[in-house]
Amino acid sequence: MMLAAQRLDENPCRPRHFRPPPCAPVVTDERQAALIETCRARLVATAAVFAVVFLVVALRLAGIVVLSSGPAEAQAGRSRPAAPPPPARADIVDRNGKLLATTLNSPSLYADPRQILDPDEATRAIVSVLPHLSPAEIHAKLTSGKSFVWIKRRLTPRQQYAINRLGIPGLQFDNEERRVYPYGDLASHVVGFCGIDNNGLAGVERALDSTVKAGPGPIQLSLDARVQFVLHEELARVIAEFSAKGGAGIIMDVRTGEIVAMVSLPDFDPNHPTATDPRLSAADAKERIFNKITLGVYEMGSVFKIFNTAMALDYGVTSMTKGYDAARPIKIGRFTIDDFHGKHRWLSTPEIFMYSSNIGSARMAVDAGAERQRNFLGRLGFLQPATIELDEVAKPHYPKVWREINVMTIAYGHGISVSPLHVVTAVAAVVNGGVLYRPTLRKMQPGSAPIGQQVMSPKTSENMRKLMRSVVEFGTAKFAAAPGYVVGGKTGTAEKNSGGRYQEKKLLSSFVGVFPMHDPKYAILTLVDEPKGTKQSHGYATAGWTVVPATSRIIQRIGPILGVQPVDEASPAVTRALTIESMQGKRI
Numbered sequence: 363m364m365l366a367a368q369r370l371d372e373n374p375c376r377p378r379h380f381r382p383p384p385c386a387p388v389v390t391d392e393r394q395a396a397l398i399e400t401c402r403a404r405l406v407a408t409a410a411v412f413a414v415v416f417l418v419v420a421l422r423l424a425g426i427v428v429l430s431s432g433p434a435e436a437q438a439g440r441s442r443p444a445a446p447p448p449p450a451r452a453d454i455v456d457r458n459g460k461l462l463a464t465t466l467n468s469p470s471l472y473a474d475p476r477q478i479l480d481p482d483e484a485t486r487a488i489v490s491v492l493p494h495l496s497p498a499e500i501h502a503k504l505t506s507g508k509s510f511v512w513i514k515r516r517l518t519p520r521q522q523y524a525i526n527r528l529g530i531p532g533l534q535f536d537n538e539e540r541r542v543y544p545y546g547d548l549a550s551h552v553v554g555f556c557g558i559d560n561n562g563l564a565g566v567e568r569a570l571d572s573t574v575k576a577g578p579g580p581i582q583l584s585l586d587a588r589v590q591f592v593l594h595e596e597l598a599r600v601i602a603e604f605s606a607k608g609g610a611g612i613i614m615d616v617r618t619g620e621i622v623a624m625v626s627l628p629d630f631d632p633n634h635p636t637a638t639d640p641r642l643s644a645a646d647a648k649e650r651i652f653n654k655i656t657l658g659v660y661e662m663g664s665v666f667k668i669f670n671t672a673m674a675l676d677y678g679v680t681s682m683t684k685g686y687d688a689a690r691p692i693k694i695g696r697f698t699i700d701d702f703h704g705k706h707r708w709l710s711t712p713e714i715f716m717y718s719s720n721i722g723s724a725r726m727a728v729d730a731g732a733e734r735q736r737n738f739l740g741r742l743g744f745l746q747p748a749t750i751e752l753d754e755v756a757k758p759h760y761p762k763v764w765r766e767i768n769v770m771t772i773a774y775g776h777g778i779s780v781s782p783l784h785v786v787t788a789v790a791a792v793v794n795g796g797v798l799y800r801p802t803l804r805k806m807q808p809g810s811a812p813i814g815q816q817v818m819s820p821k822t823s824e825n826m827r828k829l830m831r832s833v834v835e836f837g838t839a840k841f842a843a844a845p846g847y848v849v850g851g852k853t854g855t856a857e858k859n860s861g862g863r864y865q866e867k868k869l870l871s872s873f874v875g876v877f878p879m880h881d882p883k884y885a886i887l888t889l890v891d892e893p894k895g896t897k898q899s900h901g902y903a904t905a906g907w908t909v910v911p912a913t914s915r916i917i918q919r920i921g922p923i924l925g926v927q928p929v930d931e932a933s934p935a936v937t938r939a940l941t942i943e944s945m946q947g948k949r950i
Contacts (some may be wrong), residue, residue, distance in 0.1 A: 450465060450539065450575075451463075451465050451556070451567075451574045452575075452576075452578070452581050453465075453580040453581070454553055454566060454567075454574070454581045454583065455580045455581070455582050455583065456582075456583055456586055456587045456590075457582065457584055457585060457586050457622070458586065458587070458588075459582075460545075460587045461544050462543065462544070462545060462549060462583065462585070463541060463543050463553050463567065463632075464541075464542055464544070465539050465541055465542070465560070466539070467538070467539060467540070468517065468518075468538055468539065469516075469517050469519075469535040469536070469537055469538075470512065470514065470515040470516055470517065470535065470536050470537075470538045471512075471513040471514045471515075471517055471522075471525060471533060471534075471535060472510060472511060472512050472513055472533075472535075473503065473504060473513055473533050473534070474510060474532045474534075475503065475504050475505065475506050475507060475509075475511060476508075476509060476532070477531050477532030478504050478530070478531070479531060479532075481501060481504040482501070484504055484530050484532075484533075485500045485501040485504060487528045487530060488500055488525070488528070488530075491521060491524040491525055491528065492514055492521065492525075495514060500513065515538065515558055516540045516558075517535075522535060539560055541555070541560055541567075542633065543555070543631075543632040543633050546633065547631045547632070548587065548590055548591060549585055549590050549624070550565070550629045550630050550631065550632045551565060551624065551629060551653040551655070551754075552566060552583070552585060552624050552803060553565050553567060553583075553632060554566055554567035554568055554569075554632065555567060555632035555633075555635040563635075564635070564651070564753075564754065565632075565752060566581070566583065566751060566752065566803060568753055569751050569752050569753050581804075582804070582805045583803050583804060583805060584615075584620035584621050584622060584802060584804060585622060585623060585803070586623065586923070586924070588923050589613060589622050589623040589923055589924065590622075590623045590624075590625065592623075592920050592923075593611045593623045593625045594627075596611075596888075596916050597609045597610070597611050597625055597627055597888065597890075597912070598627060599912065600890050600908055600909060600912045601627060601890060601893075603896065604890060604893035604894055604896060604903060604908055605894045606891055606893040606908075607891040608626075608627050608628055608654065608890075608891040609625075609888070609889060609890040609891060609909075610627065610655050610658070610782060610888075610889050610891075611623070611624075611655075611886065611887060611888040611889070611916075612624045612625075612655050612783065612786050612886070612887050613884055613886045613920070614786050614787070614790055614801065614885050614886075615883065616789075616790035616794040616876070616882050616883060616884060616885050617882075617883065618799060618802075618806050618812045619787070619790065619799030619800050619801050619802050619812055619814075620802055620804075620805065620806055621750075621801060621802065621803055623920075624655050624803075625655075626652070626653045626654040626655055626658075628646075629650060630650040653754050654782065654889075654891070655781065655782045655783050656748065656750065656752055656754050656756065656781055656782075657754045657755065657781070659756050659757075659758055659781050660779055660780070660781075660782070660856070660870050660889075661775055661776050661777070661779050661856045661858075661870070662780065662782075662854050663774070663776070663856030663870070663872065664774055664775055664853060664854040664856075665785060665852050665853070665872055666772065666773070666774060666775030666778070666854070667714075667715060667718060667723050667773070667774055667775070667852060668788075668789060668792055668826065668830070668852050668874070669738070669739065669742060669744075669792070670723050670727055670772075671711065671714070671715050671723070671726070671826065671829065672738075672792050672818060672822055672823075672826050673727075673730055673735060673738040673739075674711075674726045674727070674730050675822045675825055676818045676819055676822040677734055679726065679729045679730045679734075680726055680729070681711065682711055682825055682828075682942060682943070683710070683711075684710070685708055685709050685710035685711055685713065685714065685722070686708070686711075686714065686721070686722045686725040687708050687721075687725070688701065688704065688705060688706070688707065688708065688714065688719045688722045689706050689707050690706075690721075691721065692721055692724055692725070692770070694766070694767055694770065695767065699720050699721060699724050699770060699771075700720065700721065701717075701718075701721055702718070702720075703717070705717060705719070709722050711726075712828075712829055712832060712942050712944065714726065715829045715833070715837075715852075716833055716836055716837040716838075717837060718774075718833075718837070718838055718853065720774045724771075724773050727769045727770060727773035728769055728770060730769075732764040732768070732769050733764075735764070735772065735773075736764050739772075739778075741815075741818075742784075742787075742791060742798065742817060743784060743787060743788060743798065744760070744778070744780050744788065745758060745760060746758070748781060748787065749800055750783065750800075750801050750802065750803060751802065751803045751804060752803070755781075755783075756781055758778070758779060758781070758784065759778065759779040760772075760777075760779075761778075775854060775856060776856065782887050782889060783801060785874060785887055786801075786874065786886075786887040787800075787801045789874050789876065789885050789887070790885050791814075791818070791823075792818070792826050793823060793826060793830070793850075793876050793882040794823065794882055795820045796816055796819055796820055796822060796823040797814035797815065797816055797817070798814055798815045798816075798817045799812050799813075799814040800812070827850065827876075827879055827880070827882065827939070827940065828940050828941070828942050829942070830850035830851055830852060830876060830879060831848070831850035831880075831940040832850075832942060833851060833852055834849050834850055834851060834879075838905075838910075839851050839852070839853050839873060839875075839905075839906060839910050841906060841907075841910045841911040841914060842910045842911070842914050842917075843914060844914045844917040844918045844921070845918075845928070845931070846930075846931065847877045847878055847917050847918070847921050847926065847928060848877060848878035848879045848931050849875050849876070849877045849913075849914070849917060850875065850876050850877075850879035850940075851873055851874050851875035851876060851913070852873070853871075853873050853904070853905040853906055853910060854870075854871070854872040854905055855869055855870070855871045855872075855904040856869065856870045857869060857870075858870055858892070869892060869893060870889060870890075870891055871890050871893055871904055871905040872890075872905055872909060873887070873888055873889075873905045873909045873913050874886070874887045875887075875913045875917065877917050877921070877926065878926065879940060880935070880939035880940055881939075883924070883926060886913060886916060886917070888909040888912055888913055889909060890908050890909050895907075
């Protein structure tokens with residue numbers, strides 16, 4: 363011990379008076395480490411307990427705040443029934459990719475009436491920004507005592523900004539999807555529109571609703587927005603010029619059945635389909651939604667002579683060299699069939715068609731007979747609704763019993779009512795070699811070939827091309843000529859039937875044209891409803907003065923757009939294809 367004490371005293375770093383306490387334990391390095399580890403574990407455990415306590419308190423406070431908050435998003439979700447968001451809709455584009463319909467996010471305004479401090483003042487403020495809303499309805503909503511009420515769905519960014527500036531407690535916004543139509547009314551009857559919940563209600567939006575919802579890529583239509591614009595503009599011009607009730611037009615590719623334009627006037631803006639001019643009656647407002655091309659069924663008048671003549675030629679009932687006596691009217695029962703501008707002589711088959719003779723057409727139909735007439739019209743699709751990617755399609759009207767008088771009147775387009783879509787589809791078959799294609803609003807993919815049905819012989823089709831060309835060269839549609847585009851066609855002017863009687867001053871004037879006639883590519887049908895004669899038309903409102911000149915303008919404008927190259931109409935290639943041999947050298 364003395365030695366140990368002496369050594370400690372000899373340590374230069376230790377004070378001379380230091381002595382270890384007599385009872386202090388001797389601590390080794392291992393025991394010291396164990397004590398430190400125990401203290402650390404206790405501290406960690408204590409910290410964990412406090413963290414859990416604080417987390418529980420924080421969560422509880424958050425729950426209280428959410429449940430007691432106003433129209434926050436969580437409260438809105440709790441107050442209204444939970445519903446999955448509507449599925450996104452694919453864009454709809456024209457054949458060149460131009461956007462016809464798309465979906466954008468749009469704010470919708472809702473309120474928690476329990477947090478509205480002054481319903482009267484809030485109502486006045488909201489209506490000042492949204493003046494089309496009813497103050498009485500808004501006030502009733504804000505005083506309903508409910509926790510959630512819709513104020514206005516699908517606001518514009520300007521409207522949302524203005525509402526925000528009001529600073530009214532209890533008003534909030536919910537983001538929804540809104541269907542937008544960039545071209546407005548340009549193709550409204552084709553594209554259609556959606557309801558408030560983005561379900562298709564009309565047009566392609568309705569007919570292809572499931573496809574539009576499911577498709578990740580755009581739905582491409584056969585329409586060409588440029589051609590649609592031209593058709594729309596020219597029809598509107600005719601309606602204004604002749605003070606008509608309305609009009610319609612359709613352009614089809616005769617080689618595929620693709621519809622490149624479809625217009626029905628008056629029309630509507632699909633962005634606001636329910637918005638109507640307060641000056642309009644309910645009937646006029648309904649007329650704007652009505653698609654005359656597919657839903658309208660009309661007695662098409664002399665346009666039907668295309669099918670009557672094709673039938674007689676195809677069955678061999680007549681030929682390009684035969685003819686009929688059209689010198690006197692036909693009397694059958696209490697009816698008399700006469701010509702509008704009769705020649706009062708025997709007419710050849712080409713002359714009957716060219717001069718639009720009712721007498722000659724009726725005699726031709728009687729020779730064919732009721733059974734053949736009905737079967738032929740059935741093959742062309744006239745006895746059933748047209749098939750197309752639209753739900754707005756009407757049934758044709760025709761006699762249940764096909765008597766001789768029906769045979770005669772149907773020959774010149776009376777006694778049977780069909781849609782303009784029926785007519786243009788059948789005309790395409792008449793001129794394209796005799797193949798009937800299903801009309802379609804979907805663009806054909808490159809390399810794909812449509813499936814058609816041969817409904818008449820190629821020879822009949824060839825002869826009908828010649829006859830339709832003669833109508834423009836020498837007949838009732840001279841104003842349809844469009845230099846370089848070799849137009850052919852047929853006019854039709856029918857008195858409208860009202861209450862079982864034909865109204866002499868209420869006309870449906872129509873023209874169906876094809877170009878170029880020696881190598882048909884496009885068929886175009888235009889019609890105007892109840893036109894009124896003008897000084898320039900010498901008081902006439904027939905097709906030759908109304909839609910025939912309009913068709914000439916349309917063809918000259920859309921020909922370059924569609925890539926149809928003008929040709930020399932007097933060239934041997936054109937004249938050989940369209941000359942009627944039986945009339946060579948004969949003065950017409």
